[in-house]
Amino acid sequence: MNTYRITERNQVKRLPKRASYDRETVYKILDAAFVCHVGFVVEGQPFVIPTAYGRDGDKIYIHGATKSRMLAHMEQGLPVCLTVTHLDGIVVARSTFHSSVNYRSVMVFGQAKPVGNDRKSYALEVITNQIINGRWEEARPPHEKELKGTTVLAIEIESASAKIRTGGPNDEKEDYDLDIWAGIIPLRMIAGTPVADEWLREGLPIPPSAKNYQYAKGK
Amino acid sequence: MNTYRITERNQVKRLPKRASYDRETVYKILDAAFVCHVGFVVEGQPFVIPTAYGRDGDKIYIHGATKSRMLAHMEQGLPVCLTVTHLDGIVVARSTFHSSVNYRSVMVFGQAKPVGNDRKSYALEVITNQIINGRWEEARPPHEKELKGTTVLAIEIESASAKIRTGGPNDEKEDYDLDIWAGIIPLRMIAGTPVADEWLREGLPIPPSAKNYQYAKGK
Numbered sequence: 006m007n008t009y010r011i012t013e014r015n016q017v018k019r020l021p022k023r024a025s026y027d028r029e030t031v032y033k034i035l036d037a038a039f040v041c042h043v044g045f046v047v048e049g050q051p052f053v054i055p056t057a058y059g060r061d062g063d064k065i066y067i068h069g070a071t072k073s074r075m076l077a078h079m080e081q082g083l084p085v086c087l088t089v090t091h092l093d094g095i096v097v098a099r100s101t102f103h104s105s106v107n108y109r110s111v112m113v114f115g116q117a118k119p120v121g122n123d124r125k126s127y128a129l130e131v132i133t134n135q136i137i138n139g140r141w142e143e144a145r146p147p148h149e150k151e152l153k154g155t156t157v158l159a160i161e162i163e164s165a166s167a168k169i170r171t172g173g174p175n176d177e178k179e180d181y182d183l184d185i186w187a188g189i190i191p192l193r194m195i196a197g198t199p200v201a202d203e204w205l206r207e208g209l210p211i212p213p214s215a216k217n218y219q220y221a222k223g224k
Numbered sequence: 225m226n227t228y229r230i231t232e233r234n235q236v237k238r239l240p241k242r243a244s245y246d247r248e249t250v251y252k253i254l255d256a257a258f259v260c261h262v263g264f265v266v267e268g269q270p271f272v273i274p275t276a277y278g279r280d281g282d283k284i285y286i287h288g289a290t291k292s293r294m295l296a297h298m299e300q301g302l303p304v305c306l307t308v309t310h311l312d313g314i315v316v317a318r319s320t321f322h323s324s325v326n327y328r329s330v331m332v333f334g335q336a337k338p339v340g341n342d343r344k345s346y347a348l349e350v351i352t353n354q355i356i357n358g359r360w361e362e363a364r365p366p367h368e369k370e371l372k373g374t375t376v377l378a379i380e381i382e383s384a385s386a387k388i389r390t391g392g393p394n395d396e397k398e399d400y401d402l403d404i405w406a407g408i409i410p411l412r413m414i415a416g417t418p419v420a421d422e423w424l425r426e427g428l429p430i431p432p433s434a435k436n437y438q439y440a441k442g443k
Contacts (some may be wrong), residue, residue: 014269019292021280040311040325042261044272051270053263055309070238084363089273092259092413097434100364101352102374106259110274132304133320137409145319145399155321173421183247186428190356191439194311202392209405215316218409219335 014114015164025167034111034167035060035089037221038135043067043087045079045117058087059132065113066120066128068157076156079117085160087113091221095190098174099183107170107189114164120157128157139214194220227301232384233333244386253330253386254279254308256440258355262286264298264336277306278350284332285339285347287376295375298336304379306332310440315411316346317393318402326389326408333383339376347376358433 009015009026017024025031040211044053054075058067065087069076089111094107120128129152130141147155174187199215226297227236228245237244244250263272273294277286284306298304308330315324339347348371349360366374393406418434 016343019289019294042263042272042274042307042308042309044261044263044270044305046265046268046270049265050303050333051263051305052264053261053272053305053331055261055307055327057325060399062317070345075238084269086263086270086272088261088272088274090259090261095356095415095437097356097359098363100370101348101360102364102366102370104352104355104359104363105343106276106355108274109257112272114269129320133323136325137314137316140316140323141320142322144317144404145402147319147321151319151321173419181423182425183364184425184428185363186434187424188430188434189419189421190434191416191419192413192425192439193416194411194413196314197412198391199316200408200410202406202408204400205406206401206403209403211407212405215407217404218314220248220411 013162015166017166017168023168023170025169027167030167031111031165032060034091034109035065036174037091041087041089044084044088045075047078057132057136059135061131063162065160065162066127066131066157067160068129068132068155070154070156076158079158080119080156082116085115085117087160092192093171094192096174097186097188097190099176099180099185099187103174103176105170105174109162109167109169111165111167113160115160115162117158117160120159122152125152125155125157128159129155137214137218143212143214164169179194196220225407228384231383234331234385236387238387242387242389244388246386249386250330250384251279253328256310257308259305260308264294264302266297273431276351276355278354280350282381284379284381285350285376286379287348287351287374290373290375292375295377298377299338299375301335301337304334304336306379311411312390313411315393316405316407316409318404318406319401320393322393322395324393324404326390328388330384330386332379332381334379334381336379341379342372343373344374344376347378348374356433356437358438362431378411415439
């Protein structure tokens with residue numbers, strides 16, 4: 006299936022023309038970031054926590070310390086909503102009413118389930134390489150003890166939707182005659198030059214993963 | 225009070241040394257962005273939606289179309305968790321286990337309440353000027369009809385916490401001898417040159433708000 010089924014849960018109600026349920030569109034937005042905001046509920050109270058993630062097919066992996074509150078709650082199979090947003094620009098309209106923001110976002114719905122010991126290392130590889138492609142192959146792999154101290158959760162994408170806004174302002178017809186400037190201020194995330202750790206062994210060159218790093222290059 | 229009271233709800237459980245309950249720290253992180261991820265619960269299902277916001281004292285304003293699902297649910301006085309995250313860099317450690325991310329984030333807890341007609345225009349001014357400082361004074365103010373079609377919610381900050389990670393990797397002692405590069409890849413959001421709307425009246429100069437725009441300059 007190349008699109009996610011539209012249900013009450015994932016249907017974009019507001020400005021549906023900005024919505025997409027296309028799997029490739031959802032994947033592309035997910036693959037261009039590595040920090041999501043994951044929401045879950047404890048006794049009626051919502052919590053929204055920023056966390057790193059990695060996508061592998063229709064699975065999203067997140068991880069953390071075994072004693073973290075988020076993971077302790079979520080691994081009970083709670084429903085989660087995982088949202089990723091790229092901020093692409095400010096839409097400067099002639100009217101305050103039509104001022105807006107350009108963005109690409111995805112909402113993923115599913116349940117978080119613990120990843121067994123046999124798959125933990127693989128899931129961590131997915132997360133590590135989503136943050137910085139190729140780093141898993143360069144860095145020291147996790148010890149048994151480190152793996153034990155890490156909880157990894159997999160969220161199977163049950164349902165998802167993307168929402169995208171691009172382009173300039175859509176002002177009211179009569180406002181185009183006003184003497185008010187309108188346009189876009191583009192925004193983007195950029196990576197600076199890698200900074201070596203102060204305790205780095207002398208003579209170690211910057212590895213390809215860091216040297217060629219570009220934010221949002223995807224996997 | 226200069227700090228938020230620590231309760232079960234806002235207490236940072238994991239890596240508490242990265243936590244802050246200081247009001248000024250929370251404000252500073254909130255003021256350096258204008259898109260948050262707001263979480264709310266409908267029949268046990270969490271939703272996390274990216275949306276623009278503005279802060280005024282201990283109040284956070286968000287807005288949207290009157291018929292939006294998010295606002296329709298939230299204006300019933302639902303508990304919300306509103307999270308703002310700045311991504312500052314990738315921490316490239318010698319071990320995959322200590323690889324991390326530098327960030328500044330804030331979680332705000334409160335209840336969303338509708339803003340009455342008499343305060344709507346003020347709240348929209350706060351949001352508009354948080355997105356692009358000074359724009360409210362330049363743009364065409366909202367008509368009565370536009371105000372009616374806009375729902376504005378205020379979230380009084382009942383409780384909040386900040387979490388910040390800075391600096392390089394914290395590797396295991398024995399790993400400092402490995403022939404593995406470590407350091408930081410800095411990340412930041414930058415604004416490009418403003419792009420004029422294709423229907424812009426001829427001869428209109430770029431206004432100060434857009435010309436001098438810098439992301440995360442704060443209010």
